[in-house]
Amino acid sequence: MATPLSADALVAALKKEGVTVVEHAGWRTHNRNAKGPWGPVNGVMIHHTVTSGTTATVALCYNGRSDLPGPLCHGVIAKDGTVHLVGNGRANHAGAGDPDVLAATIAEKHTLPAPNQQSTDGNTRFYGFECENLGNGKDPWPEAQLTAITKASAAICRAHGWSAASVIGHKEWTNTKIDPVGFTMASLRTRIGTRLASGASPGSPSSGSSGQGTAHQPFPGADWFKKGPKSAIVTAMGRRLTAEGCSAYRSGPGPQWTDADRASYAKWQRKLGYTGTDADGWPGAASWKALRVPASS
Structure with a gap:
């Protein structure tokens, strides 16, 4: 929506x-x-x-x-x-x-x-x-x-x-x-x-888009997030959520998955039009792809 x-x-x-x-x-x-x-x-x-x-x-x-x-x-x-x-x-x-x-x-x-x-x-x-x-x-x-x-x-x-x-x-x-x-x-x-x-286009017209030629992080899988990972992928995700105006962070984001990450991701899901249990903050393949998280080096 x-x-x-x-x-x-x-x-x-x-x-x-x-x-x-x-x-x-x-x-x-x-x-x-x-x-x-x-x-x-x-x-x-x-x-x-x-x-x-x-x-x-x-x-x-x-x-x-x-x-x-x-x-x-x-x-x-x-x-x-x-x-x-x-x-x-x-x-x-x-x-x-x-x-x-x-x-x-x-x-x-x-x-x-x-x-x-x-x-x-x-x-x-x-x-x-x-x-x-x-x-x-x-x-x-x-x-x-x-x-x-x-x-x-x-x-x-x-x-x-x-x-x-x-x-x-x-x-x-x-x-x-x-x-x-x-x-x-x-x-x-x-x-x-x-x-x-x-990535044929540089991205959306918004300033929060990731740039042309950027390699994007493949979806790690829903279960990966539920294990509370500590990873550069989480940091990169949080930065993209912040760029999209979906931050629920008081500090960071950092590499450790927290409730703030989940709350931020739920904001992103709602921005995409998801509701109810589809906007519960646990990343899914479609919403992850739309977020275009840069691959961590």
């Missing part, structure tokens, strides 16, 4: 990830915020447009239809890989979906439940990208477009400290939709996860 990125932060994150961005007039204040809340946000949703032609597609997603006012997404991803920004704030893209899917996305589960409810407002919770494609299973997905979808999704995940499990398809949100068609969401999440793990 996170506060939505500002327009400036979104542009910065996309460009930092190597995305080619076109900002359309008025996009920064173009939204449906008067009709409902925007945020807290929990993920990124991918759609196909059932249209052909970038100019017409962008216009449709900006203006909307008579029965569904625009913006219909935050960004349109064209065949050539350009991301056209058309909205900032609440957008009419996700509609109602399954609360169990939302809970699984927040927890960054690798497997989502089958959607069978339409009781949760997805327009509040998800960034949306509409991807130019006819959605008939025959219209190709150029590599430039798939790369742009990967980069745009990774940019937002990196900015919020999310993993690739925070990216879902519209068809995974509700059983009333089939998009996207032509590639699997599992394959897309694999691409996004590979990109996030590779």
